[in-house]
Amino acid sequence: MRLYHGDILFAPRLGELTALPGGYLAVEQGVVQGVSPHLPEAWKGCPVEELGRRLLIPAFNDIHLHAAQLPMAGLGYDGTSDEWFSRYAYPTEQRYSSDLPYAREVNRDLIARLKENGIMRSVIMCATGSESTRDLMEQLMESGLGAFVGKMNSDYGAFGEAQESHQDSCAQTLELISWARGKSEKVKYILSPEFIPAVSQEMLTFLGELAQKEGLPVHSHMSEGPADLELVAGRFPQEGWYGPVWDRFGLFGQTPTVMAHCLYVTGEELELMARRGVYIAHCPNPAQNVPSGRYLSVRKALDMGIPVGLGSDIGCGHTLSMLENMVLAVQGSKMLTKEKPLTLADAFYLATKGGGSFFGRVGSFEPGYQFDALVIEDESLTRHRDYTLAERLQRLVYCGDSRNISRRFCGGNEVFI
């Protein structure tokens, strides 16, 4: 057993911070055994990693991002959503799918940035290409990071031509699943239909059966704007909305499921998500860069018992910094919802345990949790006066950046940048 001695801070529940100044955290075989404000008798004699006045917090988790879009983050936000897709998203994803040396570099860069920003686990949608997806999974396996990764399925012409044929899409998906099976504890395949308007009924059937048969998780987008809602209602008049369509095909919580955005969800859809434990990847940043006129009431979703985590949504979101994404989540809830706004502690919960729980016991320092942690060197932010641990978290999130992250751990292993 190994001990870490420093200023420990984590959010075991929404809105609740556990702070142990000068506390101890015990890890065995990569799993947290417990925390204590003082050195307990039973832990005496164990080797101690001395962190001094540094903060020790759970690492961040990003439960929605697009690997292929990294090179276009920041671009095209002045235009419409349609322009953004046609000028930036589709051509960028096509190149990623068809140019493997290029995709390798993008993947390498993405992993470097995930590490830099202290994101130890992520849910990543690639483009339709299968080789670039496999390359990302391989590189992730070498990196020490955890992730769910999937090739995007997009066999139906939502806004023009389909990106791939149904047959290719199915064959490549099966091939990747079989390639990835059993290869890694931390990096796994996730079924990734682009969104309902971009997949055929046959694809929904295929993916739903596959999810069931292989116990595979599901990652997609849902109810982002009026245009895609209309397409769903047009093609599935009986159901009319995303939720019941996903549900009919077994892609809505029958296996672990995360849906990004969910801006226009109905009360009934939310109730179904709560019952089924379907995760919402709350992505404040894209909703502010390319607003669709609606914003997710995170508080309401949380109050209903829906699991929620944060997603950067690179590249409609511009930053992998979970610090910035936390700020945007708090600001967005203050400006754009009528509910009690998210506090910083709430946002910290979302960025750690909220999204982390999609990966198992991840995102907290309670006993039995994976030791996914960041050591925070915040001397530059705290030199002028005394700050409580909760205030140091505020300083870090609002005023700090990745330069304040000095060490990273994933599942007990140190991850080096």
Next chain:
Amino acid sequence: MRLYHGDILFAPRLGELTALPGGYLAVEQGVVQGVSPHLPEAWKGCPVEELGRRLLIPAFNDIHLHAAQLPMAGLGYDGTSDEWFSRYAYPTEQRYSSDLPYAREVNRDLIARLKENGIMRSVIMCATGSESTRDLMEQLMESGLGAFVGKMNSDYGAFGEAQESHQDSCAQTLELISWARGKSEKVKYILSPEFIPAVSQEMLTFLGELAQKEGLPVHSHMSEGPADLELVAGRFPQEGWYGPVWDRFGLFGQTPTVMAHCLYVTGEELELMARRGVYIAHCPNPAQNVPSGRYLSVRKALDMGIPVGLGSDIGCGHTLSMLENMVLAVQGSKMLTKEKPLTLADAFYLATKGGGSFFGRVGSFEPGYQFDALVIEDESLTRHRDYTLAERLQRLVYCGDSRNISRRFCGGNEVFI
């Protein structure tokens, strides 16, 4: 004459970018002589600074921030505005006013961060203390940066006790003005009443006469929320609003004037500001951290001909990064106004020439402008494909940070961090 050869980008007008890939910029005695896409005959033989593929852009200007509040940036945003004042702002400012060694460290840190973030000119409100204000001016004079700095005048009990006596406030203001007179071309005194609710009628009279007599500029807050509007209407029932009160006392554009926030201004106030050239320091960040229910329609103000620049409003704003403040300005205009949103080029104009013009010919690369410039090393942001200069600006603002600023110039002199 000295030439800079690189990828030159600036915003001579709102919404307009001038881009010169591999262009030349000529500087003589700290003043821009012109730019050219190729090396003109007349400039041949001049020494050339080779910037390679780096970007050369005008430096940033922050026209509203509170020096004393640097150590509390990021704190208390979950509470109400009143709690923020009583728990954070007032005690923090009081310590800055009364503890000179502490204030010196805060000032040193502030200047380091201004430099780091490429802010070459700023309009800074200190707290009521006079020694800490003088210290900041002294340190700024040594730094090479430009600034308007003022001791805050606050002799009326807006929300409790007045922060200082009327006599002390006047005496210290006069003393500082006389001390600063003629000391520096770049660092100058600015009259800084906290806001109308916190100054006596006598103070308004005193400052108005002083502005007139000494030709001194004015910096204050205006129309931030319903509570301060009510206080103004209660004390000045005849005028009812900030604008006419400032105006009666000669503090509304009779000399160069910058007013922060202006969230609840009336159409008549805006018209008066346009006529008088009163600057608005648009501070998107505090309006998003502690929303008051209203947001400035920057587009409308600009369309009316009011000069607008960006303010970080440290510490109700959390970041001195003008990159982040540009993003927040664009996002805020998209989410919270009904006007045509600000584009990134608009925000870049506000952060450079918009605010820079408060300091004279600052913030552009047109002939006659001070050579206030940043060299941007954006290789890390542009390695995966080709980007136009306008796209590189988007990548810098959305995805970059101060690590991408590799050199800084103010009035032709290089500023080292």
